[in-house]
Amino acid sequence: MIVDQVIAASLTLTTPILLAAMGGLVNRQGGIVNIALDAKMLAGAFVAVIVSSMTGGWFVAVLSAAVAGALVGYLFSLVITRANANMIVAGLGLNVLVAGFIGFILNWVYDSSGTLRLPDVQLLPKFMPDFVSGIPVVGLALSELEPLTVFAWITVFTLPFLLANTRIGLWVRATGNAPQVARAMGISGRNVQDFSTAFAGFFSGLGGAHLALASIGLFNEGLTAGRGFIALAAFYFGRDRPVTTALVCLLFGFLDATQIRMQTAGLPPKLIGTIPYLMVLVALCIAGWRNHRRKAVAP
Amino acid sequence: MNVRNAARDETGQVSVRLGADRLCKSYGSIEANRDISITVAPGEIHAIVGENGAGKSTLMRMLQGIEQPDSGRIIVDDQVVDLTGPQRAFTLGIGMVHQEFMLAPDLTLLENLVLGDEPVIRALGPASTIDWRSALESGERLARETAAHVDWSRTARNTPVHIQQFVEIIRLLRRGTRILILDEPTAVLAPQQVDDLFALLKKLRDGGTTILFISHKLREVMALADQVTVIRRGEVQYTSPVAETDPDTIAGHMVGGQGVLPESAADAKSRQAVVGDVVLEVSGLTTPIVEKSHPLHGVGFELRKGEIIGLAGVSGNGQNELVECLVGLRPVGGGVVSFAGQDITHMSNQQRRARGMGYISADRRHEGLALEASVEANVIAGSQRKPPISNGGFFNRRAMRRAAEERLSFIGVRHGGLDNAAGDLSGGNQQRLVFAREIASRPSLLIVSQPTRGVDLVGIAAIHGILSDFRRNGGSVLLISEELDEILALSDRILVMADGAIVGETSASDADIGHIGRMMVIQGAGDG
Numbered sequence: 001m002i003v004d005q006v007i008a009a010s011l012t013l014t015t016p017i018l019l020a021a022m023g024g025l026v027n028r029q030g031g032i033v034n035i036a037l038d039a040k041m042l043a044g045a046f047v048a049v050i051v052s053s054m055t056g057g058w059f060v061a062v063l064s065a066a067v068a069g070a071l072v073g074y075l076f077s078l079v080i081t082r083a084n085a086n087m088i089v090a091g092l093g094l095n096v097l098v099a100g101f102i103g104f105i106l107n108w109v110y111d112s113s114g115t116l117r118l119p120d121v122q123l124l125p126k127f128m129p130d131f132v133s134g135i136p137v138v139g140l141a142l143s144e145l146e147p148l149t150v151f152a153w154i155t156v157f158t159l160p161f162l163l164a165n166t167r168i169g170l171w172v173r174a175t176g177n178a179p180q181v182a183r184a185m186g187i188s189g190r191n192v193q194d195f196s197t198a199f200a201g202f203f204s205g206l207g208g209a210h211l212a213l214a215s216i217g218l219f220n221e222g223l224t225a226g227r228g229f230i231a232l233a234a235f236y237f238g239r240d241r242p243v244t245t246a247l248v249c250l251l252f253g254f255l256d257a258t259q260i261r262m263q264t265a266g267l268p269p270k271l272i273g274t275i276p277y278l279m280v281l282v283a284l285c286i287a288g289w290r291n292h293r294r295k296a297v298a299p
Numbered sequence: 300m301n302v303r304n305a306a307r308d309e310t311g312q313v314s315v316r317l318g319a320d321r322l323c324k325s326y327g328s329i330e331a332n333r334d335i336s337i338t339v340a341p342g343e344i345h346a347i348v349g350e351n352g353a354g355k356s357t358l359m360r361m362l363q364g365i366e367q368p369d370s371g372r373i374i375v376d377d378q379v380v381d382l383t384g385p386q387r388a389f390t391l392g393i394g395m396v397h398q399e400f401m402l403a404p405d406l407t408l409l410e411n412l413v414l415g416d417e418p419v420i421r422a423l424g425p426a427s428t429i430d431w432r433s434a435l436e437s438g439e440r441l442a443r444e445t446a447a448h449v450d451w452s453r454t455a456r457n458t459p460v461h462i463q464q465f466v467e468i469i470r471l472l473r474r475g476t477r478i479l480i481l482d483e484p485t486a487v488l489a490p491q492q493v494d495d496l497f498a499l500l501k502k503l504r505d506g507g508t509t510i511l512f513i514s515h516k517l518r519e520v521m522a523l524a525d526q527v528t529v530i531r532r533g534e535v536q537y538t539s540p541v542a543e544t545d546p547d548t549i550a551g552h553m554v555g556g557q558g559v560l561p562e563s564a565a566d567a568k569s570r571q572a573v574v575g576d577v578v579l580e581v582s583g584l585t586t587p588i589v590e591k592s593h594p595l596h597g598v599g600f601e602l603r604k605g606e607i608i609g610l611a612g613v614s615g616n617g618q619n620e621l622v623e624c625l626v627g628l629r630p631v632g633g634g635v636v637s638f639a640g641q642d643i644t645h646m647s648n649q650q651r652r653a654r655g656m657g658y659i660s661a662d663r664r665h666e667g668l669a670l671e672a673s674v675e676a677n678v679i680a681g682s683q684r685k686p687p688i689s690n691g692g693f694f695n696r697r698a699m700r701r702a703a704e705e706r707l708s709f710i711g712v713r714h715g716g717l718d719n720a721a722g723d724l725s726g727g728n729q730q731r732l733v734f735a736r737e738i739a740s741r742p743s744l745l746i747v748s749q750p751t752r753g754v755d756l757v758g759i760a761a762i763h764g765i766l767s768d769f770r771r772n773g774g775s776v777l778l779i780s781e782e783l784d785e786i787l788a789l790s791d792r793i794l795v796m797a798d799g800a801i802v803g804e805t806s807a808s809d810a811d812i813g814h815i816g817r818m819m820v821i822q823g824a825g826d827g
Binding site: 165167168170173174177178180184185187 | 411
């Protein structure tokens with residue numbers, strides 16, 4: 001039924017945004033606004049497709065994608081924390097650079113422009129037993145579950161605990177809140193920020209792997225379609241809180257799923273396709289307005 | 300971990316706990332410290348006094364390992380040490396409480412306490428889970444020993460400043476600090492809180508902690524310190540046991556023997572009951588209760604022509620909100636503000652200025668001046684649309700320059716070129732620059748908030764002189780200050796503000812500092 005399908009599609013479309021947003025919010029709590037999540041997702045998707053094709057193993061592919069994202073993130077972080085580059089300008093640059101680099105590799109190694117189709121790409125396994133599809137309403141969504149979606153939601157509910165109660169969690173929060181205090185207490189803010197940016201890259205890479213390996217099994221230059229930026233909007237709106245942010249991601253996933261449905265229902269597809277992005281703007285306006293109100297009343 | 304642990308190596312007969320031996324430090328052509336030598340004995344409270352810019356901060360930065368001396372040696376426990384960085388100083392037991400507190404505002408006090416030295420349940424490196432229970436136990440034990448009441452679950456942002464200061468001290472003790480450096484620790488405290496802090500410091504000293512206390516308040520030095528060293532222009536001028544000296548001698552060495560103390564007796568006598576017209580009348584002023592700002596509860600008073608009213612109070616009891624309401628930067632909830640007989644309650648700041656109100660903001664660096672803009676632009680700001688400076692929509696550069704020179708020389712701002720950035724001036728001259736601009740438009744009322752914050756003794760004398768002259772010429776002043784001495788020195792009448800209301804009033808002649816101090820803290824409910 002249509003409800004089942006919308007639920008299943010929403011959940012699947014939420015996962016990549018959710019993974020990137022979890023990484024990005026940790027990064028932001030550590031004091032770095034990472035606008036290059038999209039680049040890391042793209043890199044993750046690219047590596048996932050290649051490795052999956054080469055090895056025929058989804059797990060290795062996903063792990064490689066995450067490591068690739070983390071590596072890009074770490075390098076990005078070094079540019080910010082060691083070379084003191086502006087994080088927004090550097091982030092913009094990285095988005096362009098990674099897209100260009102991947103385009104170049106596509107052209108040079110695979111002699112293709114834009115799309116990479118490789119043989120034997122193994123997709124993410126759907127591991128739920130068959131009988132779940134019989135469950136009303138959520139059955140379809142359950143049967144479509146794959147490891148990355150499960151992992152993403154486990155992260156949502158463990159991250160608050162980790163941030164609150166582990167040493168690195170405290171260091172990340174202290175560094176983001178008052179870097180000079182963290183430094184005075186013997187914490188290397190730069191190392192913590194490098195870690196948090198690599199962490200964001202790791203999760204964005206996973207998000208990219210999900211995009212490529214959840215169902216289509218190929219890479220395309222426009223694959224991320226700005227989802228890294230939607231993730232950014234999600235944790236802005238969710239005020240860096242994992243569970244709130246996850247709910248916002250779910251909303252974006254739902255909008256994405258409904259716009260696809262509406263396109264198939266004969267409405268102008270390009271116009272309908274802008275709905276999620278329009279909602280990002282709306283969400284950011286609301287977030288900005290809310291912050292403004294809070295600031296206006298501060299002494 | 301324990302206040303008394305610090306005494307454990309007392310048996311080792313150390314004669315110099317912390318020493319500086321001919322330290323020199325230059326920045327470019329400026330010699331910030333020249334041949335500074337000090338000796339701090341174990342278990343001593345040693346006060347370092349000097350004006351702003353005398354070189355105290357440079358010395359402290361070197362003793363903290365933040366900066367390395369160009370020449371000279373630092374001694375800890377009779378050993379020459381090489382303080383390569385703050386961490387090295389920290390491991391040697393040197394800890395500092397800065398003027399700006401080193402607490403992360405959005406973390407709880409407990410999180411701040413353990414930050415960087417977290418007790419863990421099982422050691423897994425950075426991924427270890429923090430043992431909050433043992434953290435809380437150690438925090439509470441130290442709080443008990445220092446007789447402080449600390450709500451550890453509060454965020455630092457929502458904690459009164461004196462508790463924040465206690466937490467900073469406790470945090471240093473927890474991490475094994477034996478040599479405590481405090482940089483003007485009383486600047487943010489009410490008189491009673493100062494007493495509490497001094498009691499704590501004396502207790503720590505008796506437990507074996509060595510304390511280096513930076514101040515320019517001589518009364519506090521006399522009350523607390525065992526030994527005093529005066530620094531002026533980067534050199535040690537004078538050092539003596541406190542018991543063998545007196546404030547006049549110390550002050551003389553601080554300012555170079557010219558004896559510049561803020562107020563002359565003659566000026567105090569010239570103050571009398573003022574019976575001029577009412578210039579500013581405030582009645583029933585309230586502000587809505589909004590997050591993070593202090594509401595006002597029916598504030599009312601009258602300010603007359605030729606009068607200075609001093610508004611005393613612990614910071615954060617509604618003074619900033621009152622000032623912002625008066626100058627038109629904050630919407631008023633209820634009540635009436637009238638200025639020269641006219642209701643200005645809902646007028647903009649610009650309209651109020653046009654009617655003769657001047658405003659010296661407490662936040663000189665953000666509200667008072669554009670630090671990166673030139674001295675000229677800063678002193679002209681606000682008059683840029685008036686002829687002859689503006690002529691048919693264009694600036695007349697020559698007229699602007701002339702007006703700037705006039706304004707600056709009128710109250711003797713010492714500046715380099717007019718094109719230099721305002722931020723290059725010393726704190727005192729920056730503040731004089733603000734006064735030069737505000738007085739240029741010949742206001743009848745000045746609202747002056749914390750005019751001498753971060754200003755040295757000579758600058759304070761100059762600013763007090765400006766305010767006295769302004770009053771003598773018929774101007775009215777509302778003076779908001781955290782420095783009770785300043786309020787006592789200048790005001791004709793003193794109002795005490797606590798918890799968003801005026802809780803007391805006294806004339807300058809009857810003023811008693813103890814009484815005012817009690818009103819400031821006892822009436823204030825927000826200070827528990």
